[in-house]
Amino acid sequence: MNRRMGIRLGWAVLAGAAADLAGLGLIAAAAWLITRAAEQPPLTALSVAIVATRAFATGKGVFRYAERLTGHDVALRAQAGTREQLYESLIPPQRPRHGGADLLSRMVDDTEAVQDLLVRCLLPAAAAALTALAAVVLGLFVLPVSALALVTGLVVAGVLLPVVTATAARRWSARIAPARAALAGRVTDLVHGSADLAAYGAGDRALDQARHADTALATLERRQARVHALALAGGTLTQGLTVAAIVLLAQDAGVGSVATAVLALTALVSFEPVLPLAAAGERMAGITAALRRLKDVRSTSPAVTEPSSPAPVPAGPLTxxxxxxxxxxxxxxxxxxxxxxxxxxxxxxxxxxxxxxxxxxxxxxxxxxxxxxxxxxxxxxxxxxxxxxxxxxxxxxxxxxxxxxxxxxxxxxxxxxxxxxxxxxxxxxxxxxxxxxxxxxxxxxxxxxxxxxxxxxxxxxxxxxxxxxxxxxxxxxxxxxxxxxxxxxxxxxxxxxxxxxxxxxxxxxxxxxxxxxxxxxxxxxxxxxxxxxxxxxxxxxxxxxxxxxxxxxxxxxxxx
Structure with a gap:
């Protein structure tokens, strides 16, 4: 990644963090506004919260659009650059190590791992970290003990669950990419070799092999889906338990209904950018396997050695x-x-x-x-x-x-x-x-x-x-x-x-x-x-x- 793309990626991180922080501020301001309005104070006491709520609502949409625009631009450019590098590595004749269908799978599917790495892993992780930090600081300011409960929940949902899901998914992801390539090869044989298969009476056998490859891939993907479902359930459970713990702590501390509502809703919203990290950890296992496969292609030795300083082309007639x-x-x-x-x-x-x-x-x-x-x-x-x-x-x-x-x-x-x-x-x-x-x-x-x-x-x-x-x-x-x-x-x-x-x-x-x-x-x-x-x-x-x-x-x- 060049310096210009690195700068654009930094802007995407800042825009994503700003969108999440605006969402956090929106909920905190709205919670304070609603609970404070229930006490029927003078309207002037609510004016700042009203303006803040509108500003945060507008800012969230603007910053999210900027994050999507900039982040996907960087991701798509990085994916295009990876495909270009992979294609250039295939231009010199190589020692045969990969079949055509396998190379096509790597060119199409595995290069998407670069896009997922940026859009689904790095950007969400950076934005989640900044949002979680802001929520913890707010908790420390209102009720320090609530910040401890929030940190515990965020660490479980944002660190432990992604590590667990990544470890579990790695077992299957390392096998899914080759299984997908194998299925692509079987389908390619059926499509391009249908006439030859029919001529030799091997169509049914080739079709059975394709079905077997499809079944094997579906089995692996179902197991990976179970990991994703368990991670989602675990994150949602952690979010609920953390919010409940903060409400109990606020009631015991007697901080009042307004502070309790702000703390509870702020904690609830702070989990929104953190919960997808479990899926990102699961996806990271597949991304790692895909990047290894791309590296394997790029590291394939060329069939011939190019001279460092090529000689000029001889002029004709040639002997x-x-x-x-x-x-x-x-x-x-x-x-x-x-x-x-x-x-x-x-x-x-x-x-x-x-x-x-x-x-x-x-x-x-x-x-x-x-x-x-x-x-x-x-x-x-x-x-x-x-x-x-x-x-x-x-x-x-x-x-x-x-x-x-x-x-x-x-x-x-x-x-x-x-x-x-x-x-x-x-x-x-x-x-x-x-x-x-x-x-x-x-x-x-x-x-x-x-x-x-x-x-x-x-x-x-x-x-x-x-x-x-x-x-x-x-x-x-x-x-x-x-x-x-x-x-x-x-x-x-x-x-x-x-x-x-x-x-x-x-x-x-x-x-x-x-x-x-x-x-x-x-x-x-x-x-x-x-x-x-x-x-x-x-x-x-x-x-x-x-x-x-x-x-x-x-x-x-x-x-x-």
Whole structure:
């Protein structure tokens, strides 16, 4: 929190305290006025109390409005700042520790803890302390022994009960946030994966798991609600007993009906800002757990290390040299995902990576885009190690189509313009034509709104749309990860042919399981278990015994 927000928070505390003190003064003045008026004194004896009552009534509303306005402004700014910090901490690629639904729960629910900390805990506590102090001072002035009873009641309601409720709620609150995240994950799976669940007959099981997560969360929340109810009952009981004790003490002391009424009603009102502290103590346990979860996300180590003084971006044309690159997945044991791979991409050169699933092809692309940290070896662009460049700069040089393209819930045109904000209609049309998507675009229209995460398009359309976006971005080095995935054989062959035409004289690294059209690339590298087992042009590899020839013969037989 910066200095300006700290000052605004201080004003909110003062305004809240002033509102509570005005309420306390209102009750004290009104009590004195009513009881004194019953004795039928001259009107002039009541004039000061009448004016004070009106002033306190007006001031309470004004100060409460100021406290709400200032306090919520600070709280909402603090919440927005926390969400911004959390979002910024997620922008650099991180080691995978949290699922998407869990992160969404932390972004939406846990960041509200910052707002609750200010509005429901700190501000009420500060205002309650000042109001309680004023009530005790008034008691000392009128009847000192009543102040002792009032202090006892206020300590019980404002200190002991919040501590007890916080301790009891902590047991459940530490489990409620993960349970809420688990339910969010189950619901997300049901919503986004409904088609797949139905196809595999797993819908009922997924629904049962969601119901179980909902039941577990409801059970925890009911237990927390019991704590809240007991705290409220305990505070109300303490308030009543304290007021009764003060009335008895005042009667024994013989201070008169006016003083007795003032003391009793003042004590009653002084509990109003104190009683919510028990709920604040209960909420504090949940806030603490939420803040720990936010800290856990912010403290997640980035997948790559940024240089303290990034080197300038190399100017084109670019030559990419990968030398003895070794990449290991975080926490993985045994063989690295990429083990001693070397390759060279000169300007206009096209290289294809093939191999079985898990061979390390996508991991190699991730390392080139600075989404994964090499264990050893190097990747150099015009002689500059990419670890000396800012990650964002690396991705302006080498990027393209990844395995997890994301489609936003907006129009087709806007989804494409993410890659080229200034692209005109001609550029957009050329990109969709190269991705073999023009017929679908003509049929649906440029302004068709696509569902979140591509739910309203097929897998093939999603893949081709992401490919069109990569072609529109047109980086100096184009990286393509399985561009023909999720397409039927005819469409995939046509797409690969168009893609190879579109990347003519364009530096390209292509990851694929399909060998159709690879006779047109400059070099084919076969990976297995992270290592290069074959490399060379298509014409030579189909004549050598090994994985590539076996896969080629299998494709030929399939096509027949």
């Amino acid at each position: 990419v040299e990968v030398e003895d690159l070794v990449v290991r997945h975080p926490g993985a044991q045994g063989r690295p995902a990429v083990d001693g791979v070397s390759l060279t991409l000169t300007p206009g050169r096209r290289v294809a990576l093939v191999g079985p699933s898990g061979a390390g092809k996508s991991t190699l692309l991730a390392a080139l885009m600075r989404l994964a940290e090499p264990e050893s070896g190097s990747v150099r662009v015009n002689g500059v190690d990419i670890r000396e460049l800012a990650s964002d700069d690396v991705r302006t040089l080498m990027t393209g189509l990844t395995q997890d393209p994301y489609i936003f819930q907006t129009t087709l045109r806007d989804n494409l313009r993410l890659a080229g904000p200034d692209a005109d209609d001609e550029g957009l049309t050329r990109a969709v034509r190269e991705a073999r998507l023009e017929h679908w675009v003509e049929r649906t229209g440029w302004d068709t709104e696509l569902g979140e995460d591509g739910r309203t398009v097929s897998g093939g359309q999603l893949q081709r749309l992401a490919l069109a976006r990569a072609l529109l971005y047109d980086p100096p080095v184009l990286l393509l990860d399985e561009p023909a995935e999720a397409l039927d054989e005819t469409t995939a062959d046509g797409l690969m042919a168009d893609l190879l035409d579109a990347t003519h004289d364009r530096t390209t690294l292509l990851v694929t399981h399909r060998l159709s059209g690879l006779e047109r690339v400059d070099e084919i590298i076969v990976l297995e278990e992270g290592r290069v087992i074959q490399r060379g042009p298509h014409d030579r590899l189909v004549t050598e015994p090994g994985y590539y020839r076996d896969l080629w013969e299998s494709e030929v037989l399939t096509r027949r």
